[in-house]
Amino acid sequence: MARRVLIADGTATNRIAFKAALSSARYEVTAAASADEAIAQVTGQGADLVVIEAALPGSGALKLLRELKNAGNAAPPSLVIVEGTNTDERADWLEAGATSVLTRPVGRGWLLTNLRSLLRQHEAKSELMGQVETAHRLGFAESQMPFLPPPDLAVVASGRTVAGRVLRGLPDRLALPIALRTPGQVLSEPQSGKGPDLLILSEEDDMDEVMWLLAELRSNPATRRTAILVECPSADIHCAARALDLGANAILRSEAGLQERALIVSRELSQKRAADIQRKRLDESLRMAARDHLTGLFNRRYAAQYLNDLAQRAQVDGRSYGVLLIDVDRFKAINDRLGHAAGDEVLKGVAQTLQKNLREHDLVARFGGEEFLVILPDTVPAEALIAAERLRIGVMSTPFAFEGESLPVTVSVGIACNNQGQDPQHAVSLADAALYRAKRDGRNLSRLATEGETMPPENGSGRRSPPLVAIRSGPAFSVSGR
Secondary structure (H helix, E strand, O other), rough: OEEEEEEOOHHHHHHHHHHHHHHOOOOEEEEEOOOOHHHHHHHHHHOEEEEEEEEOOOEEEEHHHHHHHHHHHOOOOOOEEOOOOOHHHHHOOOOOOOOEEEEEOOOOOHHHHHHHHHHHHHHHHHHHHHHHHHHHHOOOOOOOOOOOOOEEEEEEEOOHHHHHHHEEEEEEEHHOOEEEEOOOHHHHOOOOOOOOOOEOOOOOHHHHHHHHHHHHHHOOOOOOEEEEEEEEEOOOOHHHHHHHOOOOOEEEOOOOOOHHHHHHHHHHHHHHHHHHHHHHHHHHHHHHOOOOOOOOOEEEHHHHHHHHHHHHHHHHHHOOOOEEEEOOHHHHHHHHHHHHHHHHHHHHHHHHHHHOOOOOOEEEEEEEOEEEEEEOOOOOOOHHHHHHHHHHHEEEEEEEEOOOOOOOOEEEEEEEEOOOOOOHHHHHHHHHHHHHHHHHHHOEEEOOOOOOOOOOOOOOOOOOOEEEEOOOOOOOOEOOOO
């Protein structure tokens, strides 16, 4: 479960200090005194993130960055530590391939905030690539390069003076138009459909307003995938840390030069557009073969293959994942009283609510009838329970209606997390048993499975006694019929 962080620093005291700071935060830390040693460790043992001292002996930092850059999508993010606050030097390191650049002195809290942000973004990217890989393993051909409209970039500020300071030659340097929008204009845009590609949030005095706006944008379905940058002074570490923890992709230092700002904006825009292309290709290639025709979610076949792939990756990385089985309460009564058209509308509404309340890299599938499967990568039981409650409350709080009649809709959730080396079908069986318990205890509940929990015999509750999955040996994830 622990992320592996490699410290590449030629000074022993620095390596010891970094290792102490990160180990106490439950990172698995290794150290290297040279570029060659660091490259060997990344190649042999792997790393989730590399912290590089700019003064690594013999131009080692540049050599290490080149090697990481050559690894392409498989490369871990890199954080370069420099002396001084020269914007041109930071720009040089960004151009050389650094994901982010921090200046000394680097406090423990600020370091950990940056690590969390970089890892969160890298893991979301890796999970998207994992879904693409699953599609290939299922034999779906890769679609043609999709068309993307021209990028939509904007500075969000309350006045033209602030926006003008932020822009300072950026449109010419990027050769792209950058619009000016007020917070009210951004928030009033439709909450569905394509949002802007990149937003730069800035205010001169009221940073609390910026943080509120950032949180709102990250919770809005139209802007949850937007690359969001926040302008903060370098001296205001508290502001920058809040922004990263609320979901900002990067910080723009207010005193940064044009080249540094242009490189950061260009990189974030490029990564966002690349992810859009991957998603479009995935959606197009899977639309018929791996999507449920009613809800638009992934279907059971795709979810089974993806869970099997995820379990194998999790075993290699030593991480956990969560499985949620979600069942719509008293769904048969809706069909019996109002007809299947009403039931279909409920299923589509529940599917949309589940999607809105999950992380970008989580997967939700229609598993059969009124049941849904949610797969939560890199998740421990306590986090899976929080996610389940968020989904349960989200459905309960969503207004459903059919032909003018209000429909109260709730779901019950069974939760399980894998143990190291455990077959994924075992986690699904545990979640199924926990779902039965949630139904038995009164419905509209989330229940976390306990090891050894099994389905009781059929007792007239409507739940069947056989397990959800066929337990058998071998790595394949096999599901039984409904």
